[in-house]
Amino acid sequence: MTATADAEAAANELMPLAEYLGRVLRRLRALPPLDLDLTQAHGNVLAGDVYAPHPYPAFDQAAIDGYAARWEDLAAAGRIGSHPASEGGPRSVRLNVVGDLGAASWRPVRLTPGTCFSVAAGAPLPVGADVVVPVHWTDQGMATVEILHAPKRGSGVRRAGDELPVGRLLAPSGAYVTPPMVAVFAAAGIGHVVVRPSPRVVVVATGDELVDVGRPSQPGQVVDANSHALTAAAVEAGALAYRIGICDDDPEGLRGLLEDQTLRADLIITTGGTGTGPGDMLRRVLARRDPGRGAVEFTDVALCPGTALGFGTVGGEEVPVVCLPGEPGAALIGFEVLARPVIQILAGAEPVFRPSVKAHLLETVSSPGGLREFRPAHVAERRGGGYTVQPLAGGPYTLSGLAEANGLLVLGERVTSAAAGSTVDVLLLDRRR
Structure with missing residues (x-):
């Protein structure tokens, strides 16, 4: 059997990404609603329709x-x-x-x-x-x-009620509370709104080899870029994110740390240790089914970069946990594919996934067969309508490509090559939020 055939056979044993996401996301529910003062509601998602209790203007x-x-x-x-x-x-x-x-x-x-x-x-x-x-x-x-x-x-x-009569729908359930919306609510006499709270997300990097930022990597040492990047990504997704930092590959210490964080977190994101190698302690610890302590299921998914993802719960409160690969580019792609949709569901936000467009590919690219590849790309609008997409560095250089990207080129499991001039799917990364 050829190397290509071996690779395709291995890929066929992986779970399709769409099937995996369906299994995971169906297990989640939005966080319980919370009544907030209007000044604190900005950025949260409304848990119900909001109607005008008073007219605006209130008088002629x-x-x-x-x-x-x-x-x-x-x-x-x-x-x-x-x-x-x-x-x-x-x-x-x-x-x-x-x-x-x-x-x-x-x-x-x-x-x-x-x-x-x-x-x-x-x-x-x-x-x-x-x-x-x-x-x-x-x-x-x-x-x-x-x-x-x-x-x-x-x-x-x-005239009274010219702009907003009594009973007018001001904002539907699921809408983000924006500054102009806050002004409309206030003008209509609304001081409190019921929202889904922003999820509290804790980020933990695992691995004996990790060291903090501020110095270059040495043999046997890897600078922890992931926990910083994923904390920022969670904030960008609308969460209240907290970076815990580095946890060594000590089974009891790891389990204790995660259980401690269930008191302050609606979601825990870990990075590193999702594979099956001798140093992948996280997978061995969290996959153990201990009564009352939750368990995480690790799945080999048809995803590039990174195939091993974990999802489950930890602690007696059964707080959801997402486990991402340790390679920084794969961790960030894993966040986009899995962790970000989880945050959106917990926040009660719609849509759950990034918006996507069809774009005209400017350069021929190859892709590993059997895997759904997410490659950094630059998307631009064309005069007269439509989009073009320029692929950026992928594979082992995904991290540097992501730093320049405003989109993710998506190449399906059956695609091994996409020719310049063909039409492809691109997820739009909105970095302005």
Whole structure:
């Protein structure tokens, strides 16, 4: 049997990625809802529809600075500005100014024929007023004012509930609370909202060989890049993330550390030790089924880079745990494929997966048969519509490729080569969140 045939036979023994994700994600539920003060709700996902309990604006008000008047008074002498010069030229209207109203005015007032109020934007509208004349359309008089041009009836006026009537759906369940949404809620009189809390994610790197950042790797030592990167990735996904750091390959110490973290975590992410080699202690420790302590199932998935992934629960609280490979590029791809969707489900967010587009491939690429490959790429919009995608470094150089990427080129299990000019799937990585 040839080396290629051996590789394909081995790949056929791996679980398809779609099947694996289906099994894992079906086990998860969104975190219980939480009632939060409006100022704390930003970035969380709404746990239910939100409707306007009060109208916005809450009362009839002036939309601009000017003079609140009755439109009938402005039209009493004919249509201002409508008469040609041969008929005497444009006419103006003079009204008595009976008071000033600011945004803080609260006493109800009423217009009588031939009068108006000087008003500031946001001021309550006098009873009977149905137009606000802009200041620059007048002589800006104080006791009396000459109206030089007449706006249309209703101009410069905002009626109660014009923008948001009572009972209006302000935001649906599952929507992220954004700053403008916070403003809408506040304007409608909402001080608290029920949301799904941001998942608390703990990140642990495992391995005797690991050392902290700040010095280069030496033989027998590997700088821990993973826990830093995965903590940042979890924050980018909307979680409250905490980096625990490095845990040695001590079985009892590892199990104790993880159980301690169940008190503060909604999800634990580990990196390293997912394989079957002599140093892969994490897999041997967490795969052990101890009553009341949870267990993690490790699966060889048809995924490139990285095939060994783990998912299960730890501790009496059965906190979910995601176990990712130790190679940094594979760990970050594993996060995108598995850990990020888990975070989205816990947060009650939709959609669970990154958005994807079809793109025109600019360069021929090869891919390992039997594996679904996620390769770093740069995506650009084409003039006239559509996208192009430029593959970046993959394979053993995936980490450096990811640092430049704004997308992930997805090559299916049956693809061994994709020609330049062909159409491929690309996941869009939004780094701006």
